[in-house]
Amino acid sequence: MAKRLGQQTIVLDKQPIVLAGAAIVGRKEGDGPLAKYFDEVVDDEYAGEKTFEAAESRLMRDAFIKALEKSGKAAKDINVILSGDLLNQCTAASYAFRDSDTPYLGLFGACSTMSESMLIGSILIDSGAADYVACAASSHFCSAERQFRFPLEYGSQRTPTAQWTVTGAGTVILGKDGQGPRITCVTPGKIIDEGIKDANNMGAAMSPAACDTIVQHLQDTGRSVDDYDLILTGDLGSFGSAMLRELTVRNHIDLKSKHNDCGMMIFDLARQGVDCGESGCGCSAAVFSAYILEQFRLGLLKRILFIATGALLSPTRTQQGETIPGIAHAVCVEA
Amino acid sequence: MKKPISKHEYQKLVEKKAPGSHVVRNLFAAFFTGGLICTVGQGIMMLVKSFGADKDTVAAVTSITMIFLGAFLTGINVYDEIGKFGGAGASVPITGFSNSIVSPAMEFKKEGYVMGVGAKMFLIAGPVLVYGIFASVVAGIVYFIWKQVM
Amino acid sequence: MIDLLKAFLLGGVICVIGQLLIDLTKLTPARIMVLFVVCGVVLGLLGIYPCLVDWGGAGATVPLTGFGNVLAKGVMKDVDEFGFLGVFTGGVKAAAAGITAAVTFGYIIAITSKARIKK
Structure with a gap:
């Protein structure tokens, strides 16, 4: 069982394993220094969908499927999906997993969602509540721009401290046993x-x-x-x-x-x-x-x-x- | 845990360390872009005038044409690039006003023609009309009173 | 030819003022647009803006301040003609061409084109 250490830290006894991970990113990310590590680069910002929100869900779902494949697990092995994104009501995540036929817990931690999901997932496994957990997060430049800033075609300058929202999704599969960190x-x-x-x-x-x-x-x-x-x-x-x-x-x-x-x-x-x-x-x-x-x-x-x-x-x-x-x-x- | 830096100190530090805008570059870009757009407007004015149109017609035709150009360049995904380069040089001219109307309309088309295009069209430009028209009413009242007094 | 140059210079200077406000005061572009229109109305009412228009032509009419000037000019004209009622009719009447053009072209362009990502 997990034990608390000091004020906030939790030590995990069973040490859950990161079985596999997959990431799918957009064109600009696919042009960057980490390009060769990503599983897939999607050139079309709509990812074949009609809207940016649907495109983001698509990236998320595909990254999930890819990670499952790499981990050698099937969707039914996953006890719970922990996932979130930046959009209102965690739109991208809930629509990405609505057909997954797997228990789902939506998280909002803004850009901290990935470590938040891994944190909760590993505690769930450590406690025996779950054997395998999927942790996923996504964002999309276009869906984030329209929610937080301006329409895409609006001509404005970015201030020098402004950060660029990544188009991409990542999923890791955590398990109680297997190979990996x-x-x-x-x-x-x-x-x-x-x-x-x-x-x-x-x-x-x-x-x-x-x-x-x-x-x-x-x-x-x-x-x-x-x-x-x-x-x-x-x-x-x-x-x-x-x-x-x-x-x-x-x-x-x-x-x-x-x-x-x-x-x-x-x-x-x-x-x-x-x-x-x-x-x-x-x-x-x-x-x-x-x-x-x-x-x-x-x-x-x-x-x-x-x-x-x-x-x-x-x-x-x-x-x-x-x-x-x-x-x-x-x-x-x-x- | 003891806080090594107070809220106020942190905000000061952030302000001090934050990279500033490239002010000089931005000013040149704004001057050039804004100047060029106005020159195009002047060219249209002169052209319309050469057809013998009166002053009011020239003004109306010019602004309609400029608004069309702004909308068109937005539609072909170019105006955002002009804006990125020119900053205020692209948003202050009437073409920028047009851009601020077309861009949300395009963006929110997916939410439907009524609540998307129709409702969001004035998302950015709405305040300009609200304050512009309201200011004109105030100006009208001031002018009216001034006329009574004089 | 000299008119083109004057338009370039005046238009450029007005935009530089806008850029200075963006870079130095952290005002958002939307606020600056509002500020410019209101300034245009005030300068139009005071009779200052018409002088700029005489000198710089489109350099003064194309920026948003010119739109404010049109509103002021219109409201004063209607007040002259119809008295107090003109307060309500003048501004928008004078700006009608611009507003209608913006709505019309905006609608047509919006339904025929698609938003794309910036590279």
Whole structure:
């Protein structure tokens, strides 16, 4: 059974295994540095569907099917799907899995959804409540733009701190047995709001939460940065990452060269014209499910801390003048 | 856990460290784009005038043509690129007004012709009409009173 | 020829003011559009904007401030003609061509074209 360690960390006894992962991304992501790790690149932003929302669901469903295939499991082996996305009412996820004939729990953690789903999934397996769990998250540039910003064809400039929403979906299959890296402990994060109001600067809104979770995790486990090969934050982007460093230094933690951010990995920031990096649930989901798992398979990583970060932003509340709360959940994955 | 930095300090830090816009580049781009669009407008004006149209007709035909151009360039997926380059140079001219009407209408077509195209058409441009018309009413009242007094 | 140059210069300068507001004040483009129209109405009422139009032609009429000026011009004309009733009729009457064109072309273009992603 899972045991609490310190304030927030949960140590998993059975150490659930990440059996397989799959990621499907859009054209721009398929043109980036991680292109070769993705299972599929979909050139058409509609993915053969009529609307962007349907396209996002399509990516999610296909990534799920692909991950199942790679894990050698069938849909009926999966006890529960844990999934979410950025759209209102978790639209992409619920429509992606409506025909899956599998119990489904919808999650909203904004861009932290991937680690949130892995966190809950691994506890479910550890407790014996489930044998196999699918964790999935997605985002789509076009569906996010129309919900959070402007119509696609509206001529506007992005501010320099604005992040680009990734078009993509990632799924991992967790199991009680099998081959693959193990999830050894998890640290759910607190909602941290440091008063950032600018919806075009989500990196700065999320980095205090990322810092809080990292500090708490290290404190609870008694580990240091050196115990990890990689501290991988969700999608803070380049500015958010710089702010994270500022904050961790103030907590007497030196991230050294151990830190990287999913939001700076999918695109070549300068060449692809994304000023500050990327965001969106699909970003950390795709990077983890494709690139990170491959690094584990190749034996290049032994132990990482995966901290997907979310800006719990509501367009309604920001219009009402509210600030943006951030959240970050940590999952420790070991070879 | 002890907080090493206060909310206020953090906001200050973010403000200080945030990368600024490329102001000079943006200003040149806005000047060039806006200037060019207005030059096109001037060209149309001169053309219509050369047909012997009166002043009001020239003005109306010019704005109708410019609005058409803005709508057309939006429809062929070009105006957003102009906007990305030119910023205010693309959104301040009347072509930008047109872009702000066509782009949501296109985007929300999938939600139907009434609640999508019809309702969302003025999503961005609506405030311009609301405040423009309201300001004209206030201006009219001021002008009316001024006329009574003088 | 000189008229084209004047239009370029004046139009450019008005847009630069807009860009300065975007970059330095964090005002959103929608707010700036509103601000420009209202400024156009005020400057039109004060008789300043017509001078700009005389000098810069389309450089003054094409930007949104020109739309505000049209509204002001229209409302003053109708107040002259119909008295107080003109307050309600003048603005939109003068802007009718622009608004109708925007709705018409907007509708036609919207139903015939498709939104695509930016590369």
